[in-house]
Amino acid sequence: MSIAATFSSPAPASDFSGEPLLEVQNLRVSFGKLQVVDGISFTLRQGEVLGIVGESGSGKSVSALALLRLLPPNAQVTADRLMLGGEDLLSAKESRYESLRGSQIAMIFQEPMTALNPVLSVGHQIVETIRRHNKVGRREARDRAVAALRRVGIPAAEQRFNEYPHQMSGGMRQRVMIAMALACGPRVLIADEPTTALDVTIQAQILELLQDLQDEYQMGTIMITHDLGVVSSFADRVLVMYAGQVVEDAPAAELFARPGHPYTEGLLASIPSSLQDVERLYAIPGSVPPPFDLPSGCRFEPRCTYSRPPCRAARPWLMPFQPHHEAACIRNHGYHFPASEEVAP
Ligand SMILES: Nc1ncnc2c1ncn2[C@@H]1O[C@H](COP(=O)(O)OP(=O)(O)OP(=O)(O)O)[C@@H](O)[C@H]1O
Numbered sequence: 328m329s330i331a332a333t334f335s336s337p338a339p340a341s342d343f344s345g346e347p348l349l350e351v352q353n354l355r356v357s358f359g360k361l362q363v364v365d366g367i368s369f370t371l372r373q374g375e376v377l378g379i380v381g382e383s384g385s386g387k388s389v390s391a392l393a394l395l396r397l398l399p400p401n402a403q404v405t406a407d408r409l410m411l412g413g414e415d416l417l418s419a420k421e422s423r424y425e426s427l428r429g430s431q432i433a434m435i436f437q438e439p440m441t442a443l444n445p446v447l448s449v450g451h452q453i454v455e456t457i458r459r460h461n462k463v464g465r466r467e468a469r470d471r472a473v474a475a476l477r478r479v480g481i482p483a484a485e486q487r488f489n490e491y492p493h494q495m496s497g498g499m500r501q502r503v504m505i506a507m508a509l510a511c512g513p514r515v516l517i518a519d520e521p522t523t524a525l526d527v528t529i530q531a532q533i534l535e536l537l538q539d540l541q542d543e544y545q546m547g548t549i550m551i552t553h554d555l556g557v558v559s560s561f562a563d564r565v566l567v568m569y570a571g572q573v574v575e576d577a578p579a580a581e582l583f584a585r586p587g588h589p590y591t592e593g594l595l596a597s598i599p600s601s602l603q604d605v606e607r608l609y610a611i612p613g614s615v616p617p618p619f620d621l622p623s624g625c626r627f628e629p630r631c632t633y634s635r636p637p638c639r640a641a642r643p644w645l646m647p648f649q650p651h652h653e654a655a656c657i658r659n660h661g662y663h664f665p666a667s668e669e670v671a672p
């Protein structure tokens with residue numbers, strides 16, 4: 328059994344100019360009166376990795392779960408447009424969503440223990456996923472599951488097929504999650520903090536595995552993380568989220584070279600450049616405001632070293648800053664602070 332038959336057939340390398348795989352326009356999510364995602368938009372193409380970055384509580388997971396229609400019933404989700412490979416997700420029935428999840432769009436969760444069933448062997452869970460979406464017999468599904476476990480670097484895959492999640496280390500469980508997510512060859516993969524729960528050496532191994540799989544299968548991948556270091560090595564394009572809004576949208580290299588939003592500048596300054604730097608690392612003062620206490624103007628203003636009275640007056644919208652690069656800061660809206668007012672962060 329070839330590995331290519333296990334996951335999707337490898338697609339040709341893409342320059343991201345093809346048809347969009349996933350189009351999201353003005354996605355909003357509220358829980359009752361609390362709006363936690365306020366109008367995010369992006370387009371994901373085949374072979375492209377989109378990084379979504381932001382501190383805890385900025386709305387990254389809620390946005391991802393909304394795309395998969397996996398939020399609890401008290402969530403209200405709206406969007407102007409939500410298309411997966413040309414199919415309108417807004418009008419998709421629940422039964423259609425069930426068949427899309429796993430086969431077309433799959434997710435890797437931060438904590439595999441919550442996503443894996445503790446009372447079923449890992450092999451059984453992958454077999455079930457394969458059989459839910461493919462007309463294949465038990466034997467064939469089992470062979471595919473073993474090949475999938477092998478492909479994600481699980482040693483002695485035949486034996487480990489019969490193990491339960493609690494018998495595995497965190498790193499091995501995350502590999503199982505990846506095998507399960509990719510078992511049916513989804514075109515879109517959402518990885519929500521796939522390495523946060525793991526220790527540093529294992530994090531690096533899992534990222535390397537994800538990079539290998541991405542190179543081989545050329546999915547459209549959304550990599551959610553609070554760690555800009557992860558997106559620097561992995562993402563082609565980055566959305567920076569703050570308090571439910573996108574504050575910057577740029578090609579990864581461009582974001583690192585010319586951040587257009589003070590929040591991104593702060594995140595960049597918080598990346599240690601060497602182990603020695605960790606002790607005197609910069610941290611953005613304050614924390615993300617909760618959804619029930621949002622500033623009416625720029626949501627980052629209370630923490631911003633560039634803050635000026637106009638920042639409190641109105642919400643700054645995403646505006647072109649460089650080619651293919653937008654940021655939501657009035658410094659890019661034609662508002663020039665007098666030189667004497669400029670304060671370095
Ligand atoms: N089921 C829910 N009901 C009410 N509020 C919720 C619910 N789920 C999430 N929220 C709120 O939505 C906001 C965004 O949460 P989300 O989990 O998307 O953050 P995140 O960016 O993924 O953070 P983290 O980095 O901690 O994972 C938070 O204020 C959170 O408290």
Ligand SMILES: [Mg+2]
Nearest residue numbers: 387388389519
């Ligand atoms: Mg999250």
